[in-house]
Amino acid sequence: MSAADATPAPAPAPAPVIELDDVHVAFTSGFGAGRREVRAMSHVSFSVGPGETLGLVGESGSGKTTTGTVVxxxxxxxxxxxxxxxxxxxRSLRSRAGRMQAVLQHPRWALDPRSTVLSSVLEPVLVHERRSAEVEERALAMLDRVGLPASFAARRPHQLSGGQLQRVSVARALVTHPAFIVFDEAVSALDVSVQAQILNxxxxxxxxxxxxxxxxxxxLAAVRYISHHVAVMRAGEIVEHAPTDVFYDLPSHPYSRQLFQELSS
Incomplete structure (x- = not known):
């Protein structure tokens, strides 16, 4: 077989943007004789590549939010x-400012009620850049991209609906062009129709x-819609990790199947 007929080698997979290897986090709960160690994360390992979304599911107290704070x-x-x-x-937050961002469940908690929408979106940019006409134009362009025209720039959080506030949060997260974003219950407080808009x-x-x-x-419906892979947490451990289609066709772990029943009821 000639060199021309040889099958080209597949391109190597891109390096992960974020990678956890055997991470353990424990907290102390209670007082005196009742003090005990609570495992928030135990032997947690996963990676997420560029352009990928990992959906992390589990009941309250399973360790999901702690995982978000760790990454x-x-x-x-x-x-x-x-x-x-x-x-x-x-360790320095400033050294990675803008490269990692978060969109949280309640945008009113993340946005200063005294600040205008434009000032809120500009805040992460101004960690490294001076405010200028060019910087403001970038922020306005991002607001427009998330569906909020320039007329919203001078408004304050109390003048916006829940869906509009979450669009501001998304614009604020994206304006620095981060490599990694944590969405922590980012659509759970929104109406179903607004959820679909934000997910899209x-x-x-x-x-x-x-x-x-x-x-x-x-x-589980939102996770299925937006994620490429799904990881299930229980008591601080990842008990199942699979491509989304595989996971939703047939979850393999008994806890995953139980979770489907509980969260779908």
Missing amino acids: LGLQRPDSGSVHFQGAPLA LIQDLQAEHGFAALFISHD
């Missing part, structure tokens, strides 16, 4: 490692910008 560097693990873009996650917006923006995402939710 953002807001909580240091007791053991194990967290790598971001191939390097150990830096996140999908479109991920296709455009290629960011990796961790989508934390108890909403």
Whole structure:
């Protein structure tokens, strides 16, 4: 067989944006003789590549939110490692400002009620750049991209609906073009029709910008719609991790099947 007939080797998979290896986090609960250790994360390992979304599901108290704080560097693990873009996650928040972002369940908690929409979107940019006409134009362009025209720039949070506030949060997260975003129950407080709009917006923006995402939710329908892979947490451990289609066709772990029944009822 000639060299021309040889089948080209497949392109190597892109390096993970975020990677956890055997991460353990424990907290102390109670007082005196009742003090005990609570495992928030135990032997947690996963990775998320560029343009991918990992859906993280589990009941309340399973460790999902702690996982989100660990991957953002807001909580240091007791053991194990967290790598971001191939390097150990830096301890300095400023050093990774803008490269990692979060969109939370209640945008009113994340937005200063005294600030205008434009100022809120500009806030993460101004960590590294001075305010200027060019910087403001970028923020206005991002607001427009998430469906909020320039007339919204001077408004304050109390003047916006829940869906509009979450669009501001998404714009604020995307304006620095991060490599990784955590969506922590980002649509659970919204009406069903608004949820669909925000999920579609996140999908479109991920296709455009290629960011990796961790989508934390108890909403199995939302996770199925937006995620490429699904991980199930129980008592701090990941008990199942599979491609979305495989997982929803036939969850393999008994707890996953139980979770389907509980969250679908």
